[in-house]
Structures are given as structure tokens and as C-alpha cells.
Amino acid sequence: MKIVAQVKLLPVSVHDADALAATLRACNRAANSASEVAFRTGKVRRNVLQEAVYHRLKADFDLGAQPAVRVVKKVCDAYATLKANLKAGNHGPVGSKRRARAESKPIVFREDAAQPYDDRILTWNLDQCTVSVWTVAGRIKHVPFVCSPEALKLLQQRKGESDLVMRDGMFFLIATIDLPEPALYEPRGFLGVDLGIINIATTSDGQIMSGRRTNRYRRRMNRLRAKLQRKRTKSAKRALKRVRRRESRYATQRNHIIAKKIVHTAERTSRGIGLEDLSGIRQRVTARKHQRSRLHSWAFAQLGSFVEYKAQRAGVPVVHVDPRNTSRQCSECWHTHRTNRVSQARFACRSCGAVLHADHNGSRNIAHRADAVWQRGAVNRPSTA
Template sequence: MKVVVQVKLMPEADQAAVLRSTLRTVNEAATWVAKVAFEHGVPREYELRKHTYAELKARGLGAQAAQHVIKKTRDAYTTLKANIRAGNYGRPGSKRRVKAESKPITFRPEAAQPYDDRCLSWNLDARTVSIWTVAGRLKNISFACSPDGLGLLASRKGESDLIERDGMFFLIATVDLPDPAVAEPERFLGVDLGIVNIATTSDDEVMAGRGLNRHRKRQLELRKKLQAKGTQSAKRLLKNRSRKEMRHSKNVNHIISKKIVTEAERTGRGIALEDLTGIRGRVRLRKPQRVTLHSWAFAQLGQFLTYKAKKTGVALVFVDPAYTSQECSDCHHIEKKNRVDQALFICRACGVVAHADRNASRNIAARGEAVWIAGRESRVPTAT
């Protein structure tokens, strides 16, 4: 399994200026390479290198840096093509899809730049790095990292990404760890993800989203006031508060995911989640509701649950979300009228009254068990 370790660089003022200049140079070059690729119909990486390598060297990029710029540009087009094929930019002819297909990719000045072991070396004992820049190699740049992260860096292999965020520099290293054995689950813990209740488990535990939604509402109102004010101090405060809501939401998701995985591990169960891929594109809401939907960090919570479960050897499956909120977990009768409102579920067939999210989580748990059994049976070799 792959684990990402983030370390914060602590360069001197002159070193920070060089790192900033390096990121801007390589990303300007990547934007130029993307334009060339677009004009030539996005050729393969080897062909793209023929059109761009000499110019990249002339712009002051080292051999490895030039190769990485070409590769990250080609990878960006591969990702764009995959998203278009998956329908993430809408149907053919839609405004968003036409816009994505009709112009070359551009890179932000502070976008990530990959470094391999030829361009970046680590001294874990001294907690310093040596890194290539357009002004030459910078040596003995200190970095800060958690003790756990430092231990993981010892088994680091491959590339690391340099990024700039709010004037600070970070290295994102990917560590490849052996996959722990997945324990055979006795049962499954169903998890229903929502906006009013962030997560509801089939153990009837509800992680309410009232606090997070209030925080988001306060942040939205504050941003409106500061934007309306428009003074230099208001703009400075807006910049200082940027991503505050995102960090708070991320912390909440970390806490919830850890709690769910710990409970599943303690009880020897697996975890069942709904596959909510593409839900934002499928759901149609009134304008006042769109902010709430697009602020819903369900994908991040799903990612946290996935990697924490994998790290601890807990089985995790994704199930079809269709009708989980309309199906009775007792008699399995499906009817739209069963879902009375956001919180109340009353089965029209057997009369069961339940909390709607708790009922849905039990359906998810049952589907998770069925999916796991089907997968387990498919792995049994056929008799010869």
C-alpha cells in the first residue's frame, strides 16, 4: 500500500526565493509544453520530447527536470482524457466538456513539481534535504516532520513532489509499504454518508454534521462580509483565513474515519460504504442548496476510511447506493413513500418506524456482506 508523507521545508529567505523561482520556471515551461502537445494532437511522451526537450534545456532546466516537466504534462493530458471518458466533464457537447477539450492545459505557478533521487537527496538524521533549483543545487535545507512520518521516510522510494502553499514549501513523499493481510470479516459495519449526519453506522451511532455545517455557514457569511468590504485589511484577512474551512472539515473526517475503522477492527467486522461516484453530476438541486452539496466532503471521508482500513487489515467494500434510503431493512420492501422526510422512515408494507439514516446503514451492511460473499465465492477455483 502507498502512504503519503508530507514534510515542511524551512528554507532561509534567499533559499525560499530560489525555490519559488524554480517552481514558477518549471510550471511556465510545463504550460508551454502543454500548448505544444495540444497543437500536435497530444503525442506520446517520446514524440513530445522531440518537440520540446531542446527548448526546455535552453530555458535553464536540467536534464532530469526537463524530463519530469514533459512527463507531468503528458500525465495531465492522460488524466484529462480519463475524466472526459468517465463523464466527469459532462456529456459530449456540454459547455464544460467543450471548454476542457478546446484549449491546452495550464499549470498554476505554485503547482507540484516531481523530483527523483537524482534531483533530491535526504539526510534523515540531520533532517535536511539537498534539492535541484534553477540557480543550482540548494543544500542543507531543514525540514520538519512528525516522528511517525520520519520513520516512514526511511523506506521511501521513487519521486517526491515539491509544492508551495500560502508562501510555505512542502515535499510530498510517497512511501510504498507491504499490504497487511485482510482479516476475514464475521459481519459488516454499514456506513451511510450524508450532509445532515456526516456518517451513520449500522450500530446506530450517528456522527452529526450540525457543528461542521454551522462552521461552514459562519465561514461563508464572514467571507461575504470581507469581500463586500473590499479594503486591504479585509483582503489580507481573507487570505489568512483561506482553506480554514477545508482544514477543519479534513480534521473532522480524520476523527470520524478513525473511529469507524477502530470499531470495525475491534469487533472483527468489515466496512461497507456506498459508491457515491458522480453523485454531484446526477443530483439536481435548487441554487441555495448547491453550496451545501458541493461542500460535502464525502469523497475525502471515503478515502480516509479506505486507507485506514487497508492499513489495519480491515475489509472494505463499496456497494450500489440505489434505493438504500427507500428500502426497509426488515422486510426489504422498496417504495419512495417509505422515506417520509430526511430523518423519518416508515415502511408502507410492515409498518417499521426507524431513523432514515440508521435504516439505510443497515441496508448497506447487508449489501456489503453479499458483495463480500460473492467475491469470496468467485475466488474459489473450479473443480477439474
């Protein structure tokens, strides 16, 4: 399995920082030039596009041989990703309009967009925590970096490309780590997880991980942004720039903590994890005006991906189930009706009289469905041979 590790570069001089920034600008301008050729001629395969633009990129943008090759691959990968995304979202008139709009112009790269490096133009020295990196001003050697002890341990197994990223004037390297994937064990039941906005996650064991703290923090950040935007002063703009990613970092940290708890519980009890398949939920669900901000800032996809990769590292099976009627079906007698859901937090079955917390009831239904899917033969079920 592949995961990433991030390190922060600490250029020792202003010259080194300027060289890294100039390299990103040159590579992304070259990528825009190659993108225009790919869009105009339809040459989006790597070998064909490289033959058409390779010498021009080296001459016009002062790139070396290997950086020019990396730029071409970045452009081809971007067009391949665009094609896959359009194919996945090409449903109905909205999808058709989006596809037509995306296909009407070439892909444009920001001047500070990430640039991939391979081992020919980026060398790691993990003992000294330094890197040697190619720039348009020449190779810069012994650039220090800092990271967590866990990330440094992961870097020992680094393989493939690393991306140079500039964020808020700081430089980072994001490296790909190829880890051996443990075999999935045969689960003794499933831990159902119901995802929500009021309660971020509720397990079939009855553990409720409330979203009150995160929602309160988001409301405070929304008020702060609105206040600073009304001022329209230079100091207010500096403050906006300083806090612009704070909310997303906070939500990401909370999702990591919750995902770790869920996977640890499942691993400790030798169970699998059942999750709802919530793909396309924002297109299916309508919300009132005052609820839209909360709905569209709900990072359920991120939490689900965190649970999946952490479970994969631990060998815990994960099964996705159909979310329809999980909140309306009784987990005791299977009676399904919309009136069973009395309120956001209360479930009362009209047939058997069972009264449960609504999210707990939903998570138990998810656990039952995940177990049924596993018994029928899940896609990721381990081989019994």
C-alpha cells in the same frame, strides 16, 4: 499500497526561498511551452515529446538535464489524466461540451504549480531532517524540514518522486511512501455506513456522527467571507487570504477522525465495511437554491477515500453497494416504498410497523447488501487458496 507524507521546508535565508520560488516559476513556464508543443503536434507520449522539446527547455528556461525530463513527464501525465477524466465524464450533452472545451486548448500550468523531483535532484537526510534540493540558482544543501513523528517514520520507506509545493508563501515536500499491503481477512459480517449531510456518517451499530458542528462552522465561515468581501479594503483582502483554506482544513480533519473511528470499529469486531457508491451524485441530485452550497461542500468523496485507504492499511475489506432505495427499504422486512421515509430523521415501515432512525435504517440496508455482494464474490475478496 502508496500513501503520501508532507513535510514543511524551512529555508534558512531569503536567497534560498527566492531560489525555490524561481525554480517553480521556471519549471512551470517550461511545462507550458512543452504543453503547447504537445497540443499542437499531438505528441503526448513521453519519449516522443522529450525528443521534441528537451534541448529547448534546457536552453530557454535554464533547466538541468533531469529537471527537464521531470517537466516533460509532468506534461505527459497531465494529458493522460485529462484523457482519462474526459473519458469517464463523457456522458450526454454536458459531457460532450466539456470534452470539446477541454480539447480546444492546451493544458496550462500555474506558475506556482507543484514540480516533481526524483532522487537525482533531491536528496533526503532523515537523521538531520534536512534535504538537498536542485534549483535554478544551483543546488541548495542542508535545507531543514519539520514534520510529525508519524510522517518522519513513514519517510523511512520513501520511494519514487517527491513534489515541491508552494502554498501561501511556504514550501512543502510531498513524498510518496510505498507500504506493504496487509492481506484482507475474511469478515464476520459488515459494518454498514450511511453518508449524509445532516449526519456525516451513521453506522449499522447505531453510532451517529453528526455534521452539525461542521455545518455550523461552514455557515460561520460563509458569513465571514461575505462580510470581508463587502468591505473591499486591503485589510479585508489580507484577512480573506488568511482564512481561505481554513474551512477545507477543518472539514479534512473531521473526515480523518470519522474515518479512523469507522475503520477501528470494523477491525476490532473483525467485520468489513460497506459503503454506498455515490459517484456522480451531484449530477443526479437536484437541490433548492438555499441547499446548493451545503450539497456542493459535502466532502463525501474525501471521507470515502479516507475510509478506504485506512481500511487498506489495516487489512479491512471494503465493499461498495448500489445506494438506490437504501433510505426507503425496511431493514426488517425489506418492504420498499417512498412513504416509509416519514422525515429526514424518522423511518416507519408501512408493512411491518418498524420504527427506526432513518440513517440507521439505511446503514443496516447497506450492511446487508455489502454482505450479499461479498458472498457472491466481491472483487477485492481474499483468496482462500
